[in-house]
Amino acid sequence: MKTVYLFIITSLISFTSFAQTGRQIKGIVKDSTGVTLPGTTIKLLTGTDSTTVITDNAGSFTFDNVKANQFSLVLNSIGYQGLRRRFILDNANTPVSLKPIILKNDTYMLNTVTISDANPIKLKEDTIEFNAAAYPVRDNAPVEDVIKKLPGVDVDKDGNITAQGKSVTKVRVNGKDFFGGDVKSATKNLPADIVQNIQIIDDYGDQANLTGIKSGEPDKILNITIKQSKNYGYFGQASVGGGKDAIPSVDGSKNDNRYVASANVFSFNGDRQLAFLGNLNNTNTNLFTFGGGGPRGGGPGGPPGGNSSNTNGITTARSFGFNYRDSWGKKITAYGSYSFADNSVYTVSKTIQNNISSTNPSTNTNNSTQNDEKLNHRFNFNIEIKPDTVNYIKITPTYAYAKVNTTQTGSSLLVNNSETVSNYNFVTASNQSEPNYGANILFNHRFKTHGRNFSINVGAGSYSINKYQNPVYTYIDGAANAPLNQFINTNSRTDSLGTSVSYLEPLSKKSYLEATYAYHYAYTTADKLTDTLNADGVTKDYYSLLSNNYNSTFITNRFGLNYRFIDKKYNYTLGLVAQPTILRGRSVMNNSSTDINTFNWAPNARFIYNFSRNQSLSLNYNGASNQPTYTELQPVTDFSNASYPIQGNPDLKPEFNNNLSIKYNKFDFATGNVFFSNLSFTTTDNKIVANTITYPKTYTPNSKLAGSILTQYLNADGYYSAQGFYVFAKPWDKRKYNLFFIGNVAYNNNISYISNVDSASYAMTTEKNIAKNLVLSQGVKFRLSIENVVDAEASTTYAVNKSNNSLKNANINNNFSSLNLGVNGKNYLWKDWTVSYDYSKMLYYGYKGATNPNILNTYVERRFLAGNAATIRLSAMDVFNQNTGYTSTQSGSYVTQTNTNRLGRYYLLSFTLKLQKFAGKKPNMGPGGPGGPGGGPGGPPPGGGF
The missing domain is CATH 2.170.130.10 (TonB-dependent receptor, plug domain)
Known part of the structure; x- marks a missing residue:
């Protein structure tokens, strides 16, 4: 009887298991050529239930425990037409392998397709x-x-x-x-x-x-x-806010009130798009970044909460800009912008510089307070003309203007073996303007023969620097080398002209031959006039030793021949470049001239291999020359910094760089794992390097050099550098959770020359120094992102900046490192409330006198009005009032560490109003015409986005 009961129970369990267990369904997705399609989104629909998977790297997919015999599959893949297919299976419960599902190439997806998880x-x-x-x-x-x-x-x-x-x-x-x-x-x-x-x-x-x-x-x-x-x-947004510093300044050196005001408006009307941006604040938030401009800050975006940031100094920013794009008929597209900024920057800094020498090392401590008034204009415009299907013309005029007025006060102490070499205070007033304008024209013609192509690019421009400096030195101790009161006027201008021509000839369906030629001409004039104040304190004397009129011409001709092969999985380019260069210079001061001709051969190689749609490898090699700057060529001494005068070398040769880079990227469709990496390596022939000459405290042959460290320039071989980067990202649960590993490394084999002048015999000895500099950082981040609930990140990064010098006794204060611990995020509460926090703890190692600041920025905001159009925010920035910047710089001649002020603790209350309305096509003209029922603004037919 027990046997019968056991048989019945076993049978019931087996039947129940059979009834509750579904079957496994497998399949593979391909395109019309038979290539598998990894990353395809597939949704299985059974009545009201649905399950979604993504094909793996082989284009395969699997659904487990499918209980229904009738179901539909909805497939979608980027670049292919969406597909919905219904399947009816038998009543058996055995696994099923579906026939390959074929997707057709297309540029759109069926409107009926719904994607539950976007391919990222x-x-x-x-x-x-x-x-x-x-x-x-x-x-x-x-x-x-x-x-x-x-x-x-x-x-x-x-x-x-x-x-x-x-x-x-x-x-x-x-x-x-x-x-x-x-x-x-x-x-x-x-x-x-x-x-x-x-x-x-x-x-x-x-x-x-x-x-x-x-x-x-x-x-x-x-x-x-x-x-x-x-x-x-x-889309439009306007913000306004005000607040106070938590700790007012005692000396009134900075404004204790904080304010922000910003506005941006975007208008979209088919091909015509307009944008206006405006910003006024004293919270270190710059709207634009201009080349050669001052400290870079953040910009407006979202309700302004200020920006207690990595920006050095305290900036008051006034800026606005306008961007335009439109189609002028069917054949012309025009777009351009104008940007303006008027910024004031207040900076307090302390720099400790260790000058490398095996016999005569020294340390310079510099303290300074600086005020800058910076003005920038930038205009650029582009006109693209397509008169027909085979011709293309692009015309690009540009103009930029930068001006800065600077006042700086400070002190400098140079010490050698515990002996004071020089100790002085300084006051410097300067102004500098930099107009820059040019134009470029690109023409391209495609011949009727497939692949045959001709293009020519012509550009011209002019860039000027007009600079006035008035350094005044008050010596306390040591050598008084530089003139006490100088008036330095430097005017330089570079006019350039260049063209590049390319002709592409098909050799077969997969191969092409390209012939190229490029010409570049640059003419630079550099006039330097230095006056010194006479003993009467009124009249000025012309200082011939510190003045000069110098000009140089730099010409390159670049001839290239490239072979390119293109296949489905890979493509490569192999070529050879011949580049002769001419560098001519003339100095009026000593009526001398130089004429240097160089010739370089360099291969050009590029290889791309696409393992699949989600995995690729690329290699790239190229060579190019680099001309010396006018500062490096100008053969007179610049004493605008008394302790560190500079003297150019008119006999310098152009540098030639050989660059190799390797890049590997992989994305796993099934797991979502991401791996990006790149490596690069550069060697430089005739590298322009510094030769620093240390003069004794008493140097009678030229008292102006006594106690100073003069920088001159030489060409040297042996320089190379290498950089590497990688990131690995591991997501879970549709990227709600993400783990990141991020690493950077840079290695430089710097070359310099260190010269010392003997204090007794005045004999000079010169040694070559090789400074091997390693900069390494490794970071780990964990991100939590649950929509409308929390968006937070915890991170840590350890960074090392280390240098070893070949000179004996030169490795002093050259190892710096830092550890950054941080957590930042936003928690969304009660639907319309947000609490934001950004905390970081910096631990500095090797920096003299460095503190380890705790930086916390936080705010609470509330959204209200229809569509969450309005936001009010209360911010507290740098809550612990410890925001200070520490940086280090290492070269073959010196090691520096710098401490700079940053914007400290303040509170800010702000209000933001946002309005937006969009449509996918031009509104229809209703019976009432424009503005009537159903009416709307006219305009060109839909034709693209922004």
């Missing part, structure tokens, strides 16, 4: 594309909040962006420069909810993009693509 990353040859929908952020957030979530991309507290270890130098919107490519003007002001995807691109220039043959070092640029559904409408 797409790898192309020189582009990494991130789907913005895969990185959700809070409503009304700026696009910068999306960028912060992208693996391999880092945004610092000032809004500066690095991608795969390199700085992003330019931003585009829908492939066109936005505000001249200014990065933060777009990332901090464009709303995230209008963005389709974000691309990180290695850009080799317009001409290379047209021909497909790329050489040289690319720029890292960011391209933001706008959703088609946002082609028509507007």
